[in-house]
Amino acid sequence: MTADGRRPFQSRPEILKLARLLQRDPDSLSYLEALPVDDLRRLREQVTDVLFSANERTFARLAAASKLLPAALNATIAQRAFGPVLAARITGQLEPSRAVEVAERLPTSFLADVAIELDPRRASDVLARIPPDQIAAITRELVRRDEHVTMGRFIGHLPNAAIAAALEATDDRALLRTGFVLEQKSRLVQVAELLGPERLEGVIDAACGDDLWPEALDLLAHLDTARQCRLIEQAVQRDAVLESLVQAAERHGIWDDVLGLQSVTGEASRERFIRYVEERHPELVSRLGPLGRRA
Amino acid sequence: MTDAIERELAASPPSRLGRLTHEQQDDLAQSIRDAKRRQAAALAAAGEQALELIPRLLRRPVRRLFR
Numbered sequence: 001m002t003a004d005g006r007r008p009f010q011s012r013p014e015i016l017k018l019a020r021l022l023q024r025d026p027d028s029l030s031y032l033e034a035l036p037v038d039d040l041r042r043l044r045e046q047v048t049d050v051l052f053s054a055n056e057r058t059f060a061r062l063a064a065a066s067k068l069l070p071a072a073l074n075a076t077i078a079q080r081a082f083g084p085v086l087a088a089r090i091t092g093q094l095e096p097s098r099a100v101e102v103a104e105r106l107p108t109s110f111l112a113d114v115a116i117e118l119d120p121r122r123a124s125d126v127l128a129r130i131p132p133d134q135i136a137a138i139t140r141e142l143v144r145r146d147e148h149v150t151m152g153r154f155i156g157h158l159p160n161a162a163i164a165a166a167l168e169a170t171d172d173r174a175l176l177r178t179g180f181v182l183e184q185k186s187r188l189v190q191v192a193e194l195l196g197p198e199r200l201e202g203v204i205d206a207a208c209g210d211d212l213w214p215e216a217l218d219l220l221a222h223l224d225t226a227r228q229c230r231l232i233e234q235a236v237q238r239d240a241v242l243e244s245l246v247q248a249a250e251r252h253g254i255w256d257d258v259l260g261l262q263s264v265t266g267e268a269s270r271e272r273f274i275r276y277v278e279e280r281h282p283e284l285v286s287r288l289g290p291l292g293r294r295a
Numbered sequence: 296m297t298d299a300i301e302r303e304l305a306a307s308p309p310s311r312l313g314r315l316t317h318e319q320q321d322d323l324a325q326s327i328r329d330a331k332r333r334q335a336a337a338l339a340a341a342g343e344q345a346l347e348l349i350p351r352l353l354r355r356p357v358r359r360l361f362r
Binding site: 021022023024029031032034035036038039042043046047049050051054055058061062064065068069073076077080081082083085086089 | 308319
């Protein structure tokens with residue numbers, strides 16, 4: 001973390017989204033890492049608004065013209081003439097039922113391309129009507145492409161049935177990465193509800209196996225206290241999990257996040273964690289701060 | 296400080312963008328300008344291409360919408 005509380009890894013997804021809108025190499029915009037993530041998000045939304053409204057009258061006329069044509073022809077035009085960027089700009093102007101009819105006739109890979117370019121805020125009525133099995137197919141394609149940032153933009157705009165289908169199509173690793181860049185973190189409670197306790201435990205295993213503890217701790221921090229307690233108490237029973245967590249805390253400099261979560265667990269779990277650090281990593285006891293002194 | 300970006304956005308950007316150097320602000324403003332131009336050009340080309348895909352009988356009513 002930087003002196004003013006910024007975490008550079010949190011800026012990265014916002015820079016990636018902005019770079020896509022501007023068709024720039026994200027590295028060429030790395031100077032934006034100096035800005036707080038909330039400012040980057042606001043800037044990206046402003047740029048989105050400018051680009052989606054710049055040719056709004058033409059987009060509206062194209063949407064009107066699409067009513068005169070059969071859905072199959074609209075699908076052909078979307079692929080062969082407009083391409084994913086313009087198709088994404090027009091989607092929000094289409095009548096939702098019409099947009100869904102056209103989407104039914106488009107290949108999953110093209111729909112994934114459109115999803116990357118879409119502003120879900122402007123297309124939420126369309127997204128709400130896309131059948132869950134099609135959402136699952138698009139999600140599988142986005143997972144295959146490691147498009148966690150795109151998936152993270154959509155969760156807040158999908159109905160529960162569609163989120164459940166998307167979660168089924170997402171492996172635990174992709175789930176953690178998507179949760180980390182989710183735009184509406186408040187939805188994580190609902191996501192956890194849909195995942196169920198067994199799948200959530202699997203997510204902890206993915207954190208251990210793929211060194212995704214920053215992502216897992218972020219997910220945990222956004223859950224309700226009861227789920228936090230249950231997951232942490234299960235996790236601290238396993239030495240392998242504790243070892244992975246301690247090493248990740250040191251490697252990623254996330255001791256504050258680890259210790260913050262200890263405050264919500266019961267005394268027994270906290271004691272087990274502290275004892276583990278004292279016995280296996282005495283050189284790291286100072287990292288426990290007041291928690292260590294109390295033990 | 297952030298006048299060039301404000302012009303392109305037609306809105307006030309977050310004030311802390313003023314922390315960027317003048318070169319960085321110009322780079323950002325130019326990128327937004329380029330993106331708008333590219334989009335307008337792509338839209339014009341796509342419109343022509345779309346008309347060629349539409350059956351002749353339907354082209355006239357479609358064109359009428361764009362007058």
